[in-house]
Amino acid sequence: MGFEMVERGPGVGVEAARPSSRRRGLVIEDPDTDLIRRWKEGEDGAFEQLVRRHEQRVFGLLMRMMGSREEAEDVAQDTFLSLHRHGRRFRGDSRFSTFVYRVAANAALNRRRTLGRSRARIEKLAVRQAAGDDLPYSPRDPEDATAGIELTSHVRAALQKLSPALRMPVVLYDIEGLAYAEIAEVLSIAEGTVKSRIHRARQALRVELKSLLGKSDEESSL
Amino acid sequence: MNHSDVQDHMADYLEGHLPLEKRALFDAHLDDCSNCFGEIREVQRTITLLRSLPEPEVPHEFAESVMGLVREREDRASWTDSLREALKLLANPRVLVPASVAMIALGIIGGTRQVQDALPIPGSSPQFAGQIQPTEDSRLAGIPAPGIWFERAPVNRTRRNPTLQIRFHSDPVLANLLGPIRVPAYPVAELAPVFSRQFLRNDGQLGARWVADGFIQGVSPGQTGVLRVAAPTQGGTQGMNAGHVGVGNSTQTLPLESQPTPDEWLARLRRSPGDFASLLSNSSLAEQELWIANLTRHAMERGELNEVIAALRESSSKKANLLAEDFAAGARGPIADGSRLDDPRSDNSRIPAHD
DSSP: OOOOOOOSSTTTTTTTTOSOOOOTTOOOOOTTHHHHHHHHTTOTTHHHHHHHHHHHHHHHHHHHHHOOHHHHHHHHHHHHHHHHHHGGGOOSSSOHHHHHHHHHHHHHHHHHHHHOOOHHHHHHHHHHHHTTOSOTTSSOSGGGGSTTHHHHHHHHHHHHHSOHHHHHHHIIIIISOOOHHHHHHHHTSOHHHHHHHHHHHHHHHHHHTHHHHHHHHHHHHO | OOHHHHHHHHHHHHTTOSOHHHHHHHHHHHHHOHHHHHHHHHHHHHHHHHHTSOOOOOOTTHHHHHHHHHHHHHHSOHHHHHHHHHHHGGGSSSOEEEETTOEEEEEEOOOOHHHHHTSOOTTTSOEEEEEEEOOHHHHHTTOOOOOTTOOOOOOOTTTOOOEEEEEEEOOHHHHHHHTTOOOSSSOOEEEEEOOHHHHHTTTTOEEEEEEOOSOBTTBOTTOEEEEEEEOOOSSOTTSOOGGGOSBTOGGGOOOGGGSOOHHHHHHHHHHOHHHHHHHHHTSOHHHHHHHHHHHHHHHHHHTOHHHHHHHHHHSSOHHHHHHHHHHHHHHHSOOOOSOOOSOGGGGSTTSOSOO
16 A cells, blocks of 8 residues: 655645646636526526536535435435526526535535434444445445555545534545635635634544554555 | 644645745754654645545436436426425525415314424424415405514415415524514414425425414414415416415315324334334425424433334334434434534544634
């Protein structure tokens, strides 16, 4: 197993490794503008194309947030239905993708608020996983079936232990690659709050994954 | 630079956003402080691990399933959508929702205790007050003039239908006001959402229970009933033309007696936990909250909570298993009122819940 260990120093490579090519502060024309216009004009299929264009990011975010593939699919459907119902009101003040993230984030947080209030629920998921149910840490993805499954499972489990308020910003930043400003817009919180939550989330994850980090340290030094 | 500074600037350092001068100071501190050096390295690795997570695979034909749902929904009558959406908004307090295409009938049935059992949980769950907005038509039907809580709604001259507005309160002060307040004309009704499916199975109607808080149309204080919201009809083919809206429209009344009592619900839950959980999962989130809270309280009063939880846990239904934990959580403390964003797991001090 092995993953790149970044040495200390300016830049340390973390930013360069961010999954998105988006650059902060740059105003880029929204690639969805044309589709949104056609959708508003009533063109059949325009909304479906928007769904296809955004399904990966919505499902990715919701998988990280909900933990369960089943629930993520459920909430992803709710997200797009909600978009279909209200999305025509989108006025282009932000990128459509930001708007999509916002709807998905709200759907996820609302769902968890109601159904995820029990600590035992998380434990229950683990039990169901052990039983081979359709669960977050079941090796469903082809990638998971490789040697990285243990690592992946640990990281996913650690993410699930974070409160949604911390998990959402760190997922949006470190995994989905959004900028601080975008996350602030998605979650309707101040940019400074976004940064502090990401910092706290990383610290909590660091503690949670400590044993793993130590192990990988040894491996990486080989 | 000290350890606290390192904490403050760690994110900027990791991303190369620190000005040159500060970065030099940061590096100098790392040279001298093995703790900070170790911590920075661990955070870097944590970030690398996060970014190494494989991208989840989108469910097969996901877009098709979404579009199928979209088309299905478009086929349904728009008024039910509006109203269902309004009920869903219980999770967002202080929302004023006009369901402008709804027509209201008030079916008044004698009071029973079961409605009391279904009333909101003090201080925990969202409460809302239903307000009937009289229009010319409703006044024709004998519905009293508005009181202080009732504003005149614009008359929909096309449909000539009354308007239902639902105001949600999470504010404890406002919520408390809803109980004792006396309104000269219409009573402020305390409404608790019920399974919309129960009503949907009868002419596709939605409804909510209410309790009278004053004399109205022959109903004494404390009496209970069912507030009915019926589909608007242009031509009155269902006997619901605007001019006929009002109290005692028997064709639109769902007898309260036909609703199971809380005891019956508990019995049904214990008999078929999977079916119950499945039924509950089809309700709105707010409805689920209220039902779980009410039934938890009811089961506790009857001393049956453990049996209920056990029945749910032992069920082969995943939904029932999860519901068991919701009941258990409800028994441990107030049901989440929507203000708790954090997962209970965050209660530990390692992950602060607030900024």
